[in-house]
Every structure is written in C-alpha cells, then in structure tokens.
Amino acid sequence: MSRAPLVLKVALLAGLGAFLVAPDAFAPLFRPFAPGDSPPIYAQTPLLRLAVNHIVLVAAATLAAGLLAVGFAIAATRPAGRDLLPFARAVANLGQTFPPVAVLALAVPVVGFGTVPTLIALVLYGLLPIFETALTGLGGLDPALLEAARGMGLTGRQRLVQVELPLALPMILSGIRVSAVIGLATATLGSTVAASTLGEVIVSGLLTGNTAYVLQGGLTVAAMAILVDAGFLALQRKATRRAGFRS
Amino acid sequence: MGETTATLERPGARRLGAIRPGLDPLGSVFAALIGLSLLTLPLMTARPNRIAAGESLMAWSALPPGRVLALGVVLGLAAPLLVLRIGPRLRVVAAGGALVILCLAAGWAADHLTLPGDRYGRVSPDAGWWLGFATAALALGDGLARLSPGPGIRIALLAGSAVLSGLALRSGFWDHLSILREYASRSDTFGREVRTHAGLALSSVAAAAAVAIPASILARPVPAARTALLSILNGVQTIPSMALFGMLIAPLGWIGRTVPGAADLGIAGIGAAPAFVALFAYALLPVAAATVAGLDAVPEPVRDAARGVGMTGRQCLLQVELPLARPAILTGIRIVLVQNIGLAVIAGLVGGGGLGVFVFQGISQNAGDLVLLGALPTVAMAGAAAILLDAVIDLGRGPERRR
Numbered sequence: 001m002s003r004a005p006l007v008l009k010v011a012l013l014a015g016l017g018a019f020l021v022a023p024d025a026f027a028p029l030f031r032p033f034a035p036g037d038s039p040p041i042y043a044q045t046p047l048l049r050l051a052v053n054h055i056v057l058v059a060a061a062t063l064a065a066g067l068l069a070v071g072f073a074i075a076a077t078r079p080a081g082r083d084l085l086p087f088a089r090a091v092a093n094l095g096q097t098f099p100p101v102a103v104l105a106l107a108v109p110v111v112g113f114g115t116v117p118t119l120i121a122l123v124l125y126g127l128l129p130i131f132e133t134a135l136t137g138l139g140g141l142d143p144a145l146l147e148a149a150r151g152m153g154l155t156g157r158q159r160l161v162q163v164e165l166p167l168a169l170p171m172i173l174s175g176i177r178v179s180a181v182i183g184l185a186t187a188t189l190g191s192t193v194a195a196s197t198l199g200e201v202i203v204s205g206l207l208t209g210n211t212a213y214v215l216q217g218g219l220t221v222a223a224m225a226i227l228v229d230a231g232f233l234a235l236q237r238k239a240t241r242r243a244g245f246r247s
Numbered sequence: 248m249g250e251t252t253a254t255l256e257r258p259g260a261r262r263l264g265a266i267r268p269g270l271d272p273l274g275s276v277f278a279a280l281i282g283l284s285l286l287t288l289p290l291m292t293a294r295p296n297r298i299a300a301g302e303s304l305m306a307w308s309a310l311p312p313g314r315v316l317a318l319g320v321v322l323g324l325a326a327p328l329l330v331l332r333i334g335p336r337l338r339v340v341a342a343g344g345a346l347v348i349l350c351l352a353a354g355w356a357a358d359h360l361t362l363p364g365d366r367y368g369r370v371s372p373d374a375g376w377w378l379g380f381a382t383a384a385l386a387l388g389d390g391l392a393r394l395s396p397g398p399g400i401r402i403a404l405l406a407g408s409a410v411l412s413g414l415a416l417r418s419g420f421w422d423h424l425s426i427l428r429e430y431a432s433r434s435d436t437f438g439r440e441v442r443t444h445a446g447l448a449l450s451s452v453a454a455a456a457a458v459a460i461p462a463s464i465l466a467r468p469v470p471a472a473r474t475a476l477l478s479i480l481n482g483v484q485t486i487p488s489m490a491l492f493g494m495l496i497a498p499l500g501w502i503g504r505t506v507p508g509a510a511d512l513g514i515a516g517i518g519a520a521p522a523f524v525a526l527f528a529y530a531l532l533p534v535a536a537a538t539v540a541g542l543d544a545v546p547e548p549v550r551d552a553a554r555g556v557g558m559t560g561r562q563c564l565l566q567v568e569l570p571l572a573r574p575a576i577l578t579g580i581r582i583v584l585v586q587n588i589g590l591a592v593i594a595g596l597v598g599g600g601g602l603g604v605f606v607f608q609g610i611s612q613n614a615g616d617l618v619l620l621g622a623l624p625t626v627a628m629a630g631a632a633a634i635l636l637d638a639v640i641d642l643g644r645g646p647e648r649r650r
Contacts, residue, residue, distance in 0.1 A: 101622075105618040
C-alpha cells in the first residue's frame with residue numbers, strides 16, 4: 001500500500017511541532033469549537049509536556065512488549081519450545097479480547113491510579129501484534145537457508161543472531177509499528193485512571209462539553225500516530241533491503 | 248528431549264489416565280502459580296462498607312476449617328496432576344476441578360465473613376483468588392487446546408458453560424459477594440445496559456460490513472480507488488477512540504437540531520448516536536482490508552477457469568471469488584466484533600449507555616467492584632464472540648482444511 005508523499009509528512013511534522021510549542025498561535029482555529037467564552041486551548045498542563053509524557057509512555061511500553069514478544073517468539077521457534085507454541089498463541093489471542101478500558105480499570109485496584117496501570121495495559125496490548133509477526137518471520141524462513149547456515153558451522157546462537165533475526169527483522173518491525181500505533185491511541189484511555197497523557201485534554205473536553213479540547217487532543221494523537229507509522233514503514237523498507245528481499 | 252519421548256510414545260498412551268514419565272513444563276508453571284497464590288497471597292478481602300479500607304485474609308482465615316480442607320485437598324490433587332505428563336482429558340478434569348473449587352470457595356468465604364443481617368459489609372476476591380482463578384482458567388484452556396475439539400463441540404461447550412454460569416448466578420450462592428451486591432442495587436438497569444452494549448457492538452459491525460464489503464469489491468480492481476479507500480480508513484483508525492466519540496457529539500447534535508426528522512431517528516449529540524457512528528467508523532478498515540486481502544488471495548488460474556466455463560464477471564464474483572474469500576472476510580468481522588465489544592465501553596463516557604456506564608461510575612467512585620460489574624460481562628461477551636465466530640469460520644472451511 002503506497003502512502004502519502006514525503007512532503008505531506010514533513011508538513012504534518014512541522015505543523016505538529018509548531019502547535020505543541022506555541023499552541024496559543026492556533027487559538028483562532030479552535031475558537032469556533034469552544035462553547036461561549038471558554039478558552040479554546042487547553043492550558044491546565046502545557047500540551048508539549050503531555051505530548052512528551054504520551055510518547056515516553058508508549059515508547060517504554062512498546063519496547064517492553066517488543067522484548068517480551070520477540071523473546072517468546074524465539075523460545076517458541078526453538079526445538080525445545082515447540083510444545084508451547086499453541087498455548088502461547090492462545091494466550092496472546094486471549095489478551096486481545098480483553099477490552100483496554102477493562103484492563104485499565106481492573107489494574108487500578110491492584111496497582112493504584114496513574115501511570116502504572118496504563119503501562120500494564122499498553123504492554124499487554126502491544127504483545128500480540130509483535131508476537132504474531134515475529135513468529136511468522138522466524139517460523140517462515142526457508143529450511144534450506146538454515147541448513148546452509150548449519151553447514152557453514154554456525155552454532156545455534158550464531159544462526160539466530162546472524163541469520164534468523166536479520167531475515168525476520170522486517171516482519172518484526174511491522175509488528176512493532178502496529179503495536180506502537182495502537183499504543184498511541186490506547187494511551188489516551190490512561191487519562192481515565194489519572195495517567196498524564198494527551199487523553200487528559202480529551203477527557204477534560206468531554207467533561208466540560210468543550211469540543212475544541214477534544215479536537216486538540218484527538219488530532220495531536222492522530223498526527224503522532226501517522227508520523228510514527230511512517231517512520232517505522234521507512235525503517236521496515238530499509239530492513240527489507242538489507243535482508244536482501246525485493247522491497 | 249521432547250523428540251525422544253515422542254518416538255518412544257506408545258499408541259494410545261494419550262488416553263485418560265495414561266501418565267508418561269517426566270514433567271510437563273507448562274503444567275509445572277501452572278501448579279507453582281496455584282500453590283503460590285493460595286499459600287502466599289490473601290484469598291479474600293473483607294470491608295465493613297463499600298468504600299472503607301479492606302482487611303486481606305489468607306485462605307485459612309477466610310473460610311471455615313472444613314471448607315479450607317476441601318479447598319486444600321482439591322487444589323493439592325489438581326496441582327501435582329498438572330505437573331505430570333498426563334493426557335489432555337485428565338488435564339481438563341484437574342484444571343476444571345481447581346476452577347470449580349475456587350468459585351465455590353468465593354461463595355463460602357462470602358457467607359462465612361458476612362455477619363447475619365449485615366447489609367453493608369463487602370467481601371470480594373483478593374489477589375490470591377484472582378491469580379489462582381486466572382491460572383486455573385489458563386490451565387483449562389491449555390488442556391482444551393491440546394484436545395483440539397472440533398467447531399461443533401466448541402460451540403456446545405460455550406453454550407454449556409454459559410447456561411451453567413447463568414444457573415449458578417441465579418441460585419443465589421454468591422449473593423453475599425460484593426460484585427453481586429453492586430448488581431443487586433442496579434438489577435433494574437443492568438439488563439438494559441447489557442442489551443445496549445451488545446446492540447451497539449453488533450449493529451455497528453453489521454452496518455460496517457454492509458458498507459465496507461461492497462465498497463472494497465468495487466474499489467479493489469481500480470488501483471487509485473483502492474489506495475484511497477484504504478488510506479482514508481487507515482487515517483480514521485489513528486484517531487483515538489475517546490476523541491472520535493467526543494468529536495462526533497457536536498456535529499450529530501447539530502444534525503439532530505436542524506435536520507427535520509433526524510431527532511426522531513435518535514440522532515442527537517448525546518446518547519447512542521455518537522457511539523454508534525464512532526464504532527461503525529472503527530469497524531470499516533479491518534472489514535475492508537480483510538475483503539481486499541481475501542479477494543486478492545483468489546488464485547488467478549481459478550478466475551481464468553471461471554471465465555473459461557463462460558461465467559460472467561458477476562457470476563464469477565458471487566459463485567467463485569466471494570465463497571473463496573469468505574473465511575478471510577469472516578476473520579475480519581471476528582476481529583472487529585471483538586474489538587467493538589471492548590470499545591463500546593467508551594460509550595459510557597459520552598452518555599451512550601452500555602456496560603461502560605458501570606466502569607466509569609466505578610472509577611469515579613473508586614469502587615472496584617462496580618468496575619468489575621461492567622468489565623467482567625464485557626470480557627465474557629468478547630470472549631464468547633471470539634470463540635463463536637472462530638468456530639463458525641472453521642465450520643465454513645470444511646473438515647479437510649481445518650487447522
């Protein structure tokens with residue numbers, strides 16, 4: 001699937017940056033959506049700080065989910081782990097049937113309000129896409145290729161690091177991309193349990209009936225998601241070329 | 248190591264009761280977790296009223312002595328069985344036994360810890376109970392997965408467990424548990440919110456399928472239209488759900504006020520309309536992408552053959568391409584239905600009703616059991632939808648092509 005050209009993305013990035021650094025300059029744009037005299041730009045917390053929190057939270061969760069999921073996928077594709085494969089797949093699938101709000105709400109009585117329940121929900125949600133793609137990437141390699149690597153005298157660990165992982169990297173990256181994009185949207189829900197993310201702006205808008213806030217929060221997250229998606233797609237293409245596939 | 252035992256395995260060794268030497272790695276983890284949860288974590292929490300701080304009780308102080316013994320004996324039998332390399336049926340029996348005794352223990356503890364006539368005291372499961380329950384459920388799922396039952400049996404099992412849990416809840420056995428006390432004070436609205444929730448999820452998916460499938464059939468052969476369709480829907484997907492629900496309030500409110508007759512159809516800024524539109528919008532991309540992928544996967548020789556026997560484009564589509572793409576399309580619908588059952592919780596935040604009402608009331612009142620009253624039925628609904636649709640997809644594949 002071809003995506004929008006580079007120029008549009010650079011423009012989007014510039015617009016997003018300008019909005020986060022100087023949101024007040026955009027006040028006239030949001031004025032029509034704010035009811036009565038209420039302020040058109042969210043000011044309780046600087047938008048830039050919320051955006052940074054948001055990104056850091058999602059990055060940490062995606063990193064953790066990526067390490068766990070790739071680890072599981074490696075374990076499940078070794079000879080000793082084959083028995084665990086159907087079970088691991090079932091658990092990952094089950095995790096996805098849990099609604100994100102439910103995960104958040106259920107984590108609160110156990111770990112309290114704030115960032116921790118959000119992080120837990122994000123990691124759980126990020127696992128499945130990465131696990132599935134890592135499994136496809138590692139499990140779908142040509143057996144002849146692995147045989148050749150063995151014939152060259154590579155040990156199991158060398159085969160994994162020098163042959164299997166580089167070849168599976170494009171697939172793994174596509175899983176991380178999906179996971180990060182889902183995470184960016186899910187992190188907004190964290191604000192219902194008092195995590196400091198851009199969801200705060202949306203929740204505040206919903207509670208006060210101020211559509212301008214809802215739009216600000218929603219569009220900022222959407223712009224970040226589009227940019228992250230584009231960034232990972234570029235990485236994925238690079239990895240595909242390095243792995244020697246036709247891109 | 249797994250390979251040597253596999254070659255030594257006698258035919259029929261997987262029958263009920265057959266035990267092979269060695270330990271089952273996954274089962275050992277389950278057994279360890281069950282033991283850990285019972286011995287080191289509190290089983291129940293008792294609170295004098297709904298929001299007071301609770302007192303965590305270990306199994307032996309939460310239950311009368313005889314019942315502690317029953318719990319210990321059943322779990323003490325089930326856990327070691329899971330460690331051994333037993334057949335899948337025995338595994339299902341052991342895990343199921345652990346699950347049932349934990350459910351019974353919750354009811355016993357609630358009766359034991361509630362003073363006669365006390366209507367404010369709250370008893371709810373604590374960390375140990377939840378960990379034990381989740382582990383037993385995973386072990387049961389693992390046992391069932393190893394049995395790999397056919398789709399018909401899976402549907403029967405699902406229906407059976409739904410009926411059994413319904414009857415058990417009606418029996419009043421758990422009525423002293425906190426979550427059922429929350430239910431008792433909301434029994435008049437609970438049924439309505441469940442219906443609203445299911446209705447929102449089902450109708451939005453049905454509407455999305457009715458729009459996205461024809462749209463992707465039409466757009467797929469034209470590269471420009473296909474790219475445009477998928478990119479636009481992809482863009483919708485990046486808007487966070489809470490924001491999309493919120494953004495729709497203003498325009499739908501405006502339509503409801505200005506377009507004659509719209510308000511009579513239920514189109515308004517507050518209520519179910521924004522929730523329905525948002526869920527519908529989220530459901531479009533997965534269904535469209537699955538339809539396009541399913542049709543793309545139809546082999547070209549099959550199309551040639553269809554044309555060769557003189558089928559028109561329309562006949563080829565209806566009689567050849569769509570039936571071949573059906574499993575892929577159904578998989579897309581399954582993903583979207585499960586996703587929308589979860590997302591419909593957010594409707595509670597914008598006045599759209601559904602089980603989210605309880606979840607967000609619970610969060611704002613800091614009442615964990617009220618959150619559970621909204622969250623548990625949602626999880627059950629999503630899980631049941633996933634099992635049911637997976638079974639339907641398998642049924643459609645026919646016996647020879649099943650996984």
